[in-house]
Amino acid sequence: MRSGIGKYFLRIGLSLLVSFGMGFLISEGSFYILNQGKPPENQDFILVIPKGTADRIEKGLTVPSISENMVFYEGDRIIVKNEDDVSHQLGPVWVPAGSSGTLDLGQQQKYTVSCSFQPNKSLGLDIRQKTDSATRIQGVLAIGLPSSVLLFLFSIVLKPIQSGSDIGHNNDEK
């Protein structure tokens, strides 16, 4: 006959197994749906500064094709193509007219860089963490651990574990 503690361990083990199985399915399922099963690769985003941008900025107008805030992932790059007649600047990158420059986006962070092709002279960059193996494991853990605790507690409430002494006591009562 299994002891009371053994039964508790079995229940905890089962809760962990079910919860981590569920966590794995949810986390990896979402990853697969979002990335078609492939880890996301670094991307080059081409930002075109159209002709006449400097004139529009001087008049306080926005450039419709360029957003004020952009979201990227670690390791992405912004390639600034300057089709305007004057040079432009995006943070550390200075791009003469008719050329292009590249801004390498580093680690995860949210910041604002100086930008000559925005009316407020700044551009918000939101660099998010790339989904790597560590993130995927974190996802499974984040679902699996709390779920296993909850599952164990619910199971205890719904189907209490009877220890050996309890069974003996019950048999005596009968």
Added chain:
Amino acid sequence: MNNKLVILLVIIIAIVGVGSAFFMARPHGLAGSVIDPPVKAPAIDLPSSHGEEFHLQDQRGKIVLLFFGYTFCPDVCPTTLFDMLQIKKRLGDKAEQVSFVFVTVDPDRDTQEQLSRYLKSFDESFYGLTGEESELEQIWSDYGVYREIQENNSSTTYLVDHTSRLYLIDQKGQLSVTYLFDTPVEDIVSDLKYILKQGDSS
């Protein structure tokens, strides 16, 4: 051991070594912000600290490292000029193929004489350029140089906020790379050596 076997082993090791070096060799990545495609560097024709007029087009065949600053600058300019001096030293003989140019953003105080005195404390071969504000304004604009005088009560001790970028103009007179203020000297030297080598081989 059989001599033929030794020779065979040496050949195999040599092939593996050369092959590994070939596959492991990576193309040089420039440390600065690359201007792609390079564009013709806007003309600079200004009086220099050497006494005569400086013409950027006369520097064809040499690399030009260009910086905009002022002699009364308390921090960025002396640091950059010191870095330029270190670059020149580390280039050794190859430094003859590089011109170091300092264009003022404060023409009211930076006369040819003042530039000459100031640059002597770094390196006499460095060009210090000044001129009429109208001439300089065109150059500042062409090179995207931000420059603003910080107003205060004194007309002689004011500070000037300015761009601290370093520009690299290649042997063909094309603007090809820019460097941020804090780019390590060794990275710039490595880029210069690479560009000089490219120039030699073409």
